[in-house]
Amino acid sequence: MREFGKVLMTAAGFAVLGVSQIGMGAPASDPPPFGWPFSGNFRVTAAYDLDREVGPRADWTGWRSGEPTAGNGHAYDNHGGHDWGMPTGTNLYAPAAGRVNAIREHVPNNDHSDTGNYLILDHRAATGTSVGGRDYRTRYWHLAQNGVIPSFVGAAVSKGQHIAISDNTGNSTGPHLHYGVSLLPGDMQTCAFYNAWWEHDEFYNENLRPCLVYLEIDNVVLNCREGASAAYNILTSFSPNSRVVATQHNTWWRVMLPLPPARAYEARTAAGGLAPGYSESGTWANWASRSQVMEMQDDANYVSLDGAGSRASTFSGSGNVGDVATFNYTIPAQRGLYDVYTTWPSDANAANVTYRVSHSGGTTDVMVDQVPDTVGPGSGNGTKAFPYQIRQNPYVVNHTTIGAQDQWNLYTPVGSTLPQEGPENLYRFELREPATVTVTVDHEGYPGKDIDIHLLSAANPATCFQRADWTLTANLNAGVYYIACDSYGVGAAGNARASDYKLTVTFSEDYPLANSWVKLGTFMYNAGSAGSVQVREQSVTGPVNAALPSRVVADAIKVVPRITRRSGWISNAYATRIDTSVDPVASVVIKTDSSQNNDSNSMDDFVEVPIYRSPAAGVSNASEIVGKAVTGQRFVCTGRAGDWYRVWLTNGTAATEGWLLGDHLVGYHLDFAADVEGWELY
């Protein structure tokens, strides 16, 4: 399953730093160190107030899109814990092993004492109950009379032990649990708990304090990575429909959960079969030779045409009718733009391959032409004539320049004065979409051994536009590129520095390489109910290189709903517009920067944007709040014809409004107070 959740840990912009895995939630086989204080599902009635420091203002920390306003999880100002409304008598459990710090359990309900019952637990290393190497304290408040199980201060409790019963004692107008977590020794409450409300949002927490996060995962896999793309290592994965508790220390977090309906649906005929929402009919071109299906990599299946030699087929109408096959993807009842991809092997060795995409907007034939591959055969041998072909992300190989050909000596215009007279290996890759590429070479014996890397726009050293001793990163447009790993030095010195090495190439996009997915097009789906999109091969001619077999079959398609982002700083008296007739699903992310230093990291930058659905332009209807965008979080506006939305920007002391009319989202920034000087829609 494609990943959706990411944990980014960044500082000073987007430089990726190290990550602490201490105490992080883990897969089911390795239970997270903190458990939940109850079982069952209860509604959050008041969330923890993240921005206590900024003074009195309304807080909506924790708010699911579409929730009505009252009593549904707002964090009222200064709220020091998390409230779950739950019936009196609900069993409560210890989230981790610990010892009792404080008990009160004898206050009756409906008393006039203004106190209530509570239980406070310590989870300390001193008693062998620290969590992930850190000391914590948990607090349960409003407990039932005689509803605390441990009987004395210092009593030991185990993780998951039944420790208390919920109620309504103390000042409270309804039965609920007030649950707080703090980190010792400072004993300051940690950041919020997130349960099922960020499934469509992006939460960005720059809390520099250690942080405990409770997450309820929707029907997706949540992968937490150490960096901002799928290229980074997965630290841990959370299973669908699960609850997890994760802790984070030292730096920042970003937890990204899927945007609706951002699953990249894939259908395959070989490995993995058909994903939900897909069906398959007909017979693919080489159905009889299905045994030849090769799982070349995770992203694409290869099916060779029958035999070698030229072939031209038409898969509809007369002719090879039996070759017609269709993937059918059922679109959810979600108006929007959808991108359609199919698999495409870079060594397809075919021309005029036409796919027919049928959808609610009509039928489009998309021709994908084979780029003549003159550098074959196979994956190459590292020479100018036959470079190694990079067709995987990440691409990791162990090669050597010992015994390799000495093909080039100087790379211009970058590195023109550096002697690279030793032997080198050449690599080639093709990007179908813009991407960021990171190239790293690693070897032992430096400086006696020295392998440098060079990035080229053609198989020519005069096209070198970037070089590095160990690693480089470049933002590249679509196109063909080459990497040379060359031994540094003049003459014999270059030969002497030849070495075994490890080359690692990673790409920021999931599928940028020409040998994987090919984008067939984008279509608008307007229907109010579920529709479908179909992809099939229409015609093909091949092979390009008569000496090699063709590989053309698209045996997998992917339909990806598109969410438009708009970016750009907005100042006073400036408005931006998202035309949702073109980009029907738009995300609003508020990014503020009081100091305008592009950090947006201070709680002083906190701003909230409730989004209303209103009956008409200029008409307020506060009862129909459909969501909100809070600094660092995203609200996705799904434009529906005839709907109006009001975007209300407020820092708690001043407010201004923008309007979303069906197809037009207009954001205004008019009169913020001094502590919020800008915000961003994208």
Next chain:
Amino acid sequence: MMIKNFVQGCCLWLVMTGAQMAVADSAVFVQDGRLLIYENSVTRDVELRAESLDVSVDEHRVSEYWGSLDAGQLVVTLEPNEARDVAAEEDHHCSHHSPGQPAWVVRRDGALSGLLCTNVLRAYPSPVGERVALISPDRDLSLWDGDGCTTVSAPGRVSNAGWSPDGRYLVMSVYPPDWSEGAVSEARTTADFLRLQNADLYMLDVESGRFVGQLTDDPGTEYGAFFSRDGRSLFYHWLHISENRGGLMRLDLDRDNGTSASLPAVQLTQVGETPLGRVTTYQWGRGGEQLVFEAGLPDGSGEIWAMTDEGTSATKLAAGRKPQALDDRSVVFMGADGKPQVVVPEVTR
């Protein structure tokens, strides 16, 4: 603090229905927003009437009966209509702000005779004279003396109060000045959380309007104070701030002026062995030698208990709420069946 062991003593008691036993005095209950006056073994359903006052009581319901003035008039709080509407809409919504309610003086025939204050959380009528101590939702204290209300500058937030038998002194439970209904939930540190649980007893000389003493200075919660019949001792609840300890305490006051403690407080009961009574439910019997009180249950209902003034022989009498002394022997309470019942507790030391 000395902990006194609970000793099961001898207890004789008898429960009779109102129809079975004639009593001299009366009691007042609130049931489904209506006043029920139990008098001479008969229960009357009293309907509120506005009479000449420029108010409407058509939709008002009584939320709480707090006691009577010396002329027999009743002090009640009424449930505002809007509060009911909000309550009906809110499901599991928890806030930390109690709505203020109007407090009224009501004649025993149901006629509203005077509005004490519009924003009242709790009311404590003096046992003598025309005074009522009123506590607002913000836990401000004011005194109504028949002419109007006077706000009292207290050393903190006043939670509940009890009058001396002569009506001169008012003992109150006082939380820290920064306490509020939401402050405890807003506390970020445990130390702050526990600090806000600390309440001490202060005594106010009502005649002079001066606080004449801080009776307790304990890092715990002291509340629910009430006087002995002779006014020489003060009883109150004490709960340890963090340990599972507490109970009913007795503090003997200075015999000369009755306003300061003469000896350390004595712990009479221990939580877990004898239940805490709900605030304002303690009633004296047998010349001040026995106590009857309502112990609250987790489900919100109550039990009627009796014990000696030394905290011994604690015995559950019946299920019920709101015990009220009828005379020196009998106590009437609202039974679990919704009907007043009379009990004659007989606990011995």
